[in-house]
Amino acid sequence: MKITKEEVLKVAHLARLTLSEAELDSMTSHLDTILSYVIKLDELDTTGVQPITHAFAEANAFREDRVSTSLARAEALANGPCHNEEAFVVPKII
Amino acid sequence: MNPYELTIAQATGQMAAGSLSSREWTQSCLERIEAIDDKIKAFLVVKPEQALLQADAADIIRARGDAEPLCGVPLSLKDLLCTKGTVTTCGSRMLENFIPPYDATVVEKLKEQGAVILGKVAMDEFAMGSSSENCAFRVPENPWKPGFVSGGSSGGSAASVAASECPASLGSDTGGSIRQPASLCGIVGMKPTYGLVSRYGLVAFASSLDQIGPLTRDVTDCALMMNAISGHDPKDSTSVNRQIPDFCTSLTKGLQGLRIGVPQEYFGEGLHPEVRAVVTRGIAVLREAGAAIIEVSLPRTDYCVAVYYLIATAEASSNLARYDGVSYGFRNLESQALMEMYKETRSQGFGAEVKRRILIGTYALSAGYYDAYYKKASQVRSLIVDDFQQAFDQCDVLISPVVPTPAWKIGEKADNPLAMYLSDVLTISANLAGIPAMSVPGGYSQQGLPIGIQLQGAHFREDLLFKVAYNLEQGLNLQPQWPGII
Numbered sequence A: 001m002k003i004t005k006e007e008v009l010k011v012a013h014l015a016r017l018t019l020s021e022a023e024l025d026s027m028t029s030h031l032d033t034i035l036s037y038v039i040k041l042d043e044l045d046t047t048g049v050q051p052i053t054h055a056f057a058e059a060n061a062f063r064e065d066r067v068s069t070s071l072a073r074a075e076a077l078a079n080g081p082c083h084n085e086e087a088f089v090v091p092k093i094i
Numbered sequence B: 001m002n003p004y005e006l007t008i009a010q011a012t013g014q015m016a017a018g019s020l021s022s023r024e025w026t027q028s029c030l031e032r033i034e035a036i037d038d039k040i041k042a043f044l045v046v047k048p049e050q051a052l053l054q055a056d057a058a059d060i061i062r063a064r065g066d067a068e069p070l071c072g073v074p075l076s077l078k079d080l081l082c083t084k085g086t087v088t089t090c091g092s093r094m095l096e097n098f099i100p101p102y103d104a105t106v107v108e109k110l111k112e113q114g115a116v117i118l119g120k121v122a123m124d125e126f127a128m129g130s131s132s133e134n135c136a137f138r139v140p141e142n143p144w145k146p147g148f149v150s151g152g153s154s155g156g157s158a159a160s161v162a163a164s165e166c167p168a169s170l171g172s173d174t175g176g177s178i179r180q181p182a183s184l185c186g187i188v189g190m191k192p193t194y195g196l197v198s199r200y201g202l203v204a205f206a207s208s209l210d211q212i213g214p215l216t217r218d219v220t221d222c223a224l225m226m227n228a229i230s231g232h233d234p235k236d237s238t239s240v241n242r243q244i245p246d247f248c249t250s251l252t253k254g255l256q257g258l259r260i261g262v263p264q265e266y267f268g269e270g271l272h273p274e275v276r277a278v279v280t281r282g283i284a285v286l287r288e289a290g291a292a293i294i295e296v297s298l299p300r301t302d303y304c305v306a307v308y309y310l311i312a313t314a315e316a317s318s319n320l321a322r323y324d325g326v327s328y329g330f331r332n333l334e335s336q337a338l339m340e341m342y343k344e345t346r347s348q349g350f351g352a353e354v355k356r357r358i359l360i361g362t363y364a365l366s367a368g369y370y371d372a373y374y375k376k377a378s379q380v381r382s383l384i385v386d387d388f389q390q391a392f393d394q395c396d397v398l399i400s401p402v403v404p405t406p407a408w409k410i411g412e413k414a415d416n417p418l419a420m421y422l423s424d425v426l427t428i429s430a431n432l433a434g435i436p437a438m439s440v441p442g443g444y445s446q447q448g449l450p451i452g453i454q455l456q457g458a459h460f461r462e463d464l465l466f467k468v469a470y471n472l473e474q475g476l477n478l479q480p481q482w483p484g485i486i
Helices: A005-014 A021-043 A073-077 B008-017 B022-040 B048-064 B105-113 B155-162 B179-185 B219-229 B273-288 B301-322 B338-349 B352-365 B371-394 B417-422 B428-433 B462-476
Strands: B043-046 B074-078 B116-121 B168-173 B188-191 B211-216 B259-263 B292-296 B397-401 B437-444 B450-457
Touching (some): A021 B301, A021 B352, A021 B417, B022 B116, B022 B155, B116 B155, B155 B168, B168 B188, B179 B437, B179 B450, B188 B219, B219 B462, B259 B371, B273 B397, B301 B352, B397 B462, B450 B462
Parallel strands (some): B074 B116, B074 B168
Antiparallel strands (some): B043 B116, B168 B211, B188 B437, B397 B450, B437 B450
């Protein structure tokens, strides 16, 4: 086994997901299959190979720090599942 | 011929000659959607009134003599492109009621050209899938054979074009999501070079791999669409600032002096004999057109699926962290505490495949596993880029299959994620390397299912892809060009 149920539960917490018993079983089995497959990368020697995050190097894109119009508050709040016309409202934090 | 059967080039020619209006064309597409979409299930939302208003506006612009190439052209959009005022679900319960306050840059560009937006089409949830079966709302079917998948994740785009509900659609391609459904539905699909088309307003899946591109009925229309959507956008920091050629100038006959590479690794075990036969015929057509055919090698091909399903899931786990139920999208309103609200919102809002990928990605990035999985994959990605650079030292364009098999039955691979992932084996390397690639109709299986041919080029050599694709299309001269069965 590449991954146990306990590890899947830990990862699920990090990803802010809850899993039912049935989901936990199938996810553990699927993740195990997939992780057992991707381990084939170990067949390749990558000593000294630079990891890349993009296919080709581009310079950083900077812009001038100028104030411009952004979404009006009402528009920004419009898709909020819970708001009080001024801010998004969430369950009590502390 | 009904207007809905026309390609963009044909219909805009008729509109320029005054024998067709955008209203007539748009009306014809809307009637076609009304008549057959219950079977095809491509559209999640159709906007008839808005489309006809846009068509009338386009007709006025054309009458003035100011028509841009896509003026009055009715299109569908994959439902992960933000459309101001029109719900954009990304195929997910999470965004079921999300109404974007702005248009994606590509949508803005289409509107500036005077294009008509017919509606939004189905897709795998968050573009994660190879069959569109992960769509939370409806599963599009292959217009060539009911009960078979249209491919994914841009399955609704491909089905809508193949069923002639519209002449073209915009999709997105993270690991083959434009080319694979185009191949399975017998149409043309292009994934442009990373950075050529702005991603602003595209709901993100894996940001270093995602690209928007067109699905069309022929190569000429694909070039017309690419002309309209390419170009630098200051709102996308990975958008490349360079001169965009007129891709239509590449559509000329003759391939003298061009070297076509055949990557041996793409013709290995698991390739369906009918797919192999179609690509072999395509190679012969290119040789007849004057191209030199040479064998090349992409030695790390066998590792691409593993690299992809670590990098794409890692990026997805990070991108999808934004769905927390706070500022937009679904929220579980019963939760009394913040952590519970996050977890219940995400667990109820996301489907199984999205959760699976978030879990893989989170695991690959987590402390203790990062070096073994994510870093290792990023190193092998570098080797894959080297493979392509060496191949393009020897040839100009690569020819290969797109998908190892024709379309399969809906449900056939639903319980086996790895089998589904492996169907992407021939398309994902183009995303890892950031190169342009396209699928061109190549022929049909004995069952009558379409089979595509893939062309891949060096960065920003879409012009060469169009030239080869055009010669392939002319040389193969496939009939019929879309299913007449519906």
